[in-house]
Amino acid sequence: MFSSAISGLASEEQKAKWMPGIRRAEIMGCYAQTELGHGSDVASLETTATFDKETDEFVVHSPTVSSTKFWPGDLGKFSSHAVLYARMKISGKDFGV
Amino acid sequence: MKGVSTGDLGPKVGYGTKDNGWARFDHVRIPRTNLLMGYVDVDREGNFKKKGDLRVLYTVMMMIRAGLVRVCGGNLQKAVLIAIRYSMMRRQFQTVHGSTEERQIIDYQSQKHTFGILLSKVFVMHVNGSYCKSIYLSMMDEIRS
Numbered sequence: 001m002f003s004s005a006i007s008g009l010a011s012e013e014q015k016a017k018w019m020p021g022i023r024r025a026e027i028m029g030c031y032a033q034t035e036l037g038h039g040s041d042v043a044s045l046e047t048t049a050t051f052d053k054e055t056d057e058f059v060v061h062s063p064t065v066s067s068t069k070f071w072p073g074d075l076g077k078f079s080s081h082a083v084l085y086a087r088m089k090i091s092g093k094d095f096g097v
Numbered sequence: 098m099k100g101v102s103t104g105d106l107g108p109k110v111g112y113g114t115k116d117n118g119w120a121r122f123d124h125v126r127i128p129r130t131n132l133l134m135g136y137v138d139v140d141r142e143g144n145f146k147k148k149g150d151l152r153v154l155y156t157v158m159m160m161i162r163a164g165l166v167r168v169c170g171g172n173l174q175k176a177v178l179i180a181i182r183y184s185m186m187r188r189q190f191q192t193v194h195g196s197t198e199e200r201q202i203i204d205y206q207s208q209k210h211t212f213g214i215l216l217s218k219v220f221v222m223h224v225n226g227s228y229c230k231s232i233y234l235s236m237m238d239e240i241r242s
Contacts, residue, residue: 005157011134032120033158042155047122051129051143058132060125069120076105076118083133085154090143097154 002029005083029081030074037066042085045097049086060086100125150240163233170222177215184208
């Protein structure tokens with residue numbers, strides 16, 4: 001799921017950066033969508049990724065208990081990386097998941 | 098990684114090899130370019146742009162759902178195969194008229210009843226699984242085009 005998410009959703013440039021490591025199993029990833037309070041209803045996810053223009057970064061945060069990522073397979077021990085589903089916020093505007 | 102807490106959910110009934118886990122994030126900073134930008138784009142100034150049909154974001158999980166139907170059918174197939182082969186080999190009670198051999202247990206009604214139903218389910222699940230996969234694939238073709 002992790003590798004199919006990257007190969008399906010990433011740009012060509014990003015695929016070139018990440019896929020070789022994934023294929024060689026140097027990057028073990030998981031697909032972190034489901035939260036404690038939200039499963040397949042992806043639009044309800046609460047984890048936020050807020051753009052910080054100053055530093056050119058996203059700030060990822062779990063604002064509530066129900067926003068805790070819960071049940072994703074391989075998240076417990078294996079993974080070094082994750083494809084994380086979150087609500088994107090830029091300059092106060094919520095772009096959804 | 099700073100600000101990330103994770104844990105393993107521990108033992109469960111079935112699928113013990115999968116380490117389902119949890120994770121929480123406390124203001125964790127990642128580079129903007131880590132946003133998967135195949136279908137969306139956020140530039141240095143924070144301008145958001147769609148590059149395709151965003152419904153594609155929901156499809157990774159659907160692939161797994163469609164696959165589950167196939168996998169369940171496949172697993173049941175293996176179990177039923179083992180059970181039916183055993184029922185052919187295993188013999189109990191000298192009840193066949195004129196024979197000194199004991200009867201194959203597959204001859205017993207209750208055994209046939211049990212495995213006849215499960216064997217039928219194998220076929221149904223196999224066909225259904227292939228159908229679900231074909232729906233998924235044609236949906237993906239539509240979204241991408």
